[in-house]
Structure formats: C-alpha cells, structure tokens
Amino acid sequence: MNRLIDIFSFSEDFPLIFTQANFWIFFAVVYFIYAIVYSKKSLRSAYLFAISLLFYYKTSGFFIGILIFSTINDFFLGKAIYKSKSVLLQKTLVTISVIINLGTLCYFKYAYFFTESYNYLFQTNYEVFNYLAHWANTWSSADYFTVDKIILPVGISFYTFQTISYSVDIYRKQIKPLNSIIDFGFFVSFFPQLVAGPIVRASDFVPQIRKDINITKQEFGGATYMILKGLIKKMLFADYIAANFMDRVFDVPEMFSGFTNVMAMFGYSLQIYGDFSGYTDIAIGLAMLMGYKLPVNFNSPYKAIHCGDFWKRWHISLSSWLKDYLYIPIGGNRNGSIFSYTFILIFGFLGAFAYADFGIAIITTAAIGLLLIITLFSSRLAWHFNRNVNIMITMLVGGLWHGASWKFVIWGGLNGVGIVTYKYWRKISPYENSKAWYALLWRIALTFVFITFTRIYFRGxxxxxxxxxxxxxxxxxxxxxxxxxxxxxxxxxxxxxxGYITHWLPYKTKDWIEDLFIKSNMAIKAAVVMVVAVICYQTYAADFQPFIYFQF
Incomplete structure (x- = not known):
C-alpha cells in the first residue's frame, strides 16, 4: 500500500518513466479502472484527462499549471475562431493563440538563449530572473518556485505544438471545435505521448475521442509487441551502450583516441534512435491498449538514401508539423516571403557574430542582402533562392526547437545544407537512378555517416x-x-x-516477426514478455537514464 501511495504522489526524484517498474504498476491500476469505464464516452474522457494530469503532475509538479493554462486558453480561442464571421477577427484570434503558445514556450525554453545572445551582442551583463515565478510566489504568499532560474517544464514543446495545431486547424476549417473542455484537455494531455511525443495533430486525434472502443485480440497483440519492442530499443540498444561506453567517451573525448570517439558517434546514432523511437513505440502501444491510434514517428530512418529522405523517416510528427505549419505557410518551394528574407538576414547576422566578430557579421549580412537584391533582377536566381531559403529556415527552426543553443542551430543548418545539396547533386549523380545493390548501399552509407557526424552538435x-x-x-x-x-x-x-542489423532488416522480415507474435497463443506471448523483461532489467543501468527527448 505504501508503494502505491508513493507511485501516485509527486516526487521530484522519482517521476513515472516507462522503463521503471513503478510506471507499470501505475498503468496496471489505471488500465483496470479504464476497463470498467471505457464504454461511457464522457466518463472515459474525464477519467483519462484526470489520469493524464496526475501523470504530468508526477513528472513536473506545479508546472501542471502551464499545461492547464494552455488547455483553457486554446479551448476558448478555438471556439471564438469558429464562431467568428469576420476573416480579420479569425486571423487575429489565431495569431493570438500562436503568440501566447510560442510566447510561453520561448519564456521557459529560450530565456537563457536570448539573454546570453543579447549580452554577447551588446556587451551587457543581464541575468535571467523568473518574473513568472516571482509573481506566483507573491500571489500565493509562499516561495513555491525558484526565481533565480527558469526551469524547462517537461514536454512543453510537444503539447504547445499540439494546441497550436488545434487553433490553426479550426481556422483552416479542417476540424470543428470540441464542445467539452474535458475532451479538449484529454487531447492535449493524453499521458502516453504527453512528455516526449509523438506530436499529435488535432485533426487526427479529435475524431477518436468520441468513437466506440473495441480492442480486438490482434490489436492487443500488436500493442504488446510495440511496447516490448520499445523497451528493448530503450533499455538494451540505448541505455546499455550509453552507460557502458559512450558516456565515458563523450565526458572527456580528449582522453580517448579519435577512433574511439568515432565509434562513440556511431553508438550515439543508435542510442538516440533507440531512446526516442523506443519511447514512441511504447507510447503507441499504450494508446493502442486503450483503443487510440497515435501517428507513426519513425520509419527505419537509417535506411534513408539522402538527407531529405531521412527527415521523412525521423521524428515524422515534428517534420510533418514543421512542413504544414511553417514551411508551406512561408512559401514552401515556390516563393519566398517577407518572413523568409527577414529571418535569413537576422540569423545570418547573429550566427556570424556569435562565432566570428561584428565585422564578419556585417559582411555576411551585406552579402545576403546583396543576394536578395540581385534576385529582384534575375528570375532564375530568384527561383533557386526561393526554393531553398525556406528549407534552410525550416531546418534552422527545427534545430532551435531541439535545444536553446547555437550548436543546435548549427546542427539544424547542416541538415538543411544536406537537403539542399542533394537537390542539386541528384541531377548529376551517376548512380541516382541505379537499381544496383551497391549503389543503394553507398547512398544509405553516405547519408548515415553524414547524419551521424552532424550529431556531435546535438550531443556535445x-x-x-x-x-x-x-x-x-x-x-x-x-x-x-x-x-x-x-x-x-x-x-x-x-x-x-x-541493434543496427535489426534496424536494417527488410520490412517483410519485421512484419513477419510482428505477425508471428500477434498470432501466437497467450502462453507464448507471456513467455516472450518474461524473457524481454529479464533481458531488459539485467542490462538496466544503475544510474537513472531519462529519455533524451524529455529535455525538449
């Protein structure tokens, strides 16, 4: 009983993590009650909303207030957008929704980044002060929050993008607003994917909220398979190699040879895939057990044959979100925009100033400005520039989404360069249309090595x-x-x-293994579960290994 109390009460040192036994005790209790209430749709939504809030409270404590604020704000803005007959008012309301959501995200995630960049640019010494925490402490007459630093709430990047998609999709008339704030709260906070994705679109998830739930034997088997696969990826292919090799090398790279550092980078590519893909596999499996479908977030990314293909396979929910809500609105591959040109000028200046000096920053900005002027007189150059500038912006923003640091901007920019370079290389590549196995192997290997070595900016x-x-x-x-x-x-x-062999197995082989598990009897399934549990917990690291994407 004491352990149950501990599991269902907040502890900063012991959040509910998919790889810990406490989470599975938590889920067993939650699922038992869910089996009783799932047929009553309103009660089901209320129950899962309450459980999701409890789960987030267990993970983030009083930061649950930010989640509730975001939920209430976008619920009523969504209704106002839908009811408004004025296009101008609709645009104003959706803009307010985006500003509030991104403003909240920027406050918690980018305060240090902006302050440090400003200090470096203008040679000032401003320090971050948490005004929101100060206000909350004053209002409550107690020092609940630390004011001398801003702590990033877990999962804020994920649920912020979800609530933005809700308002924008209503504005685009792709969905109607939900009538119940409980249903909307359930969509925003659904606990399997709340803290590390995948990012769920309102247009994909909202129609599922009021559907009839009927979990078939095949779906139950598929969900169990996804969970087991996720645990193996996370605990064996990610945590084990990190704790026993990579963390040692990355802590002091100068103490190890270049060869060892290179092998650590290849290990890190497997670790981050196993970590993030493992989490989303478990999240998808948990959702399936409750009758809900989450989007596929990974599609064998290391089988990609070029950088653009990689980003269609890796973190698919983020890539597609950035495409639909950023890349296309600012012009896609057809046109540039005032936003595009302004963004590239500002980032060109700041990036050059951050890693060179003021003179280089001025020269860089002048060069970009001159290029923009030339495009006014050369339709051919304008065509090339406009096709690629929005790709670069999207990748730079994608890098910044991952981390509030210039090294993440560089990482995103390198991936953007990889995508743009391939667009031109494929026109002259001697093996672009070759169906020979060695040509395919070369393209996969080249892409994999490029992606791996850009990740030093992610891991460093x-x-x-x-x-x-x-x-x-x-x-x-x-x-x-x-x-x-x-x-x-x-x-x-x-x-x-x-780990890499299993990743590169043909799709038919993977589907055959999954189908074999799903069609097996319960005794075999139970035996497989026990074997996987023993293997995973035999390799379980003594040090706590949180999911990498919790920091985003």
Missing part, C-alpha cells in the same frame, strides 16, 4: 567540447590500437551490431 555539451572531439579525430585516430578498443568494449559493440 559545448562548442569547446565539440572542438575537442574533432581535434582527436583529426590528429589522433590511433589506428594501431583500434583492435584493442574493439576487444575492450566487445560486448558493447556486439550489442551495437545487433
């Missing part, structure tokens, strides 16, 4: 840390001891090899 703690990594790779590969490294970490590399 600072630019100095990244520079130390590249210095080791450039000056100290130490090939003569490569076999010793492989032998020393042989178990880790075997696990990595198994």
């Amino acid at each position: 703690n600072s630019m100095d840390h990244i520079d130390r990594f590249y210095q080791q790779v450039a000056t100290n590969m130490d090939w003569q001891n490569a076999l010793s490294v492989l032998w020393e970490y042989r178990v880790v590399f075997i696990v990595m090899l198994i």
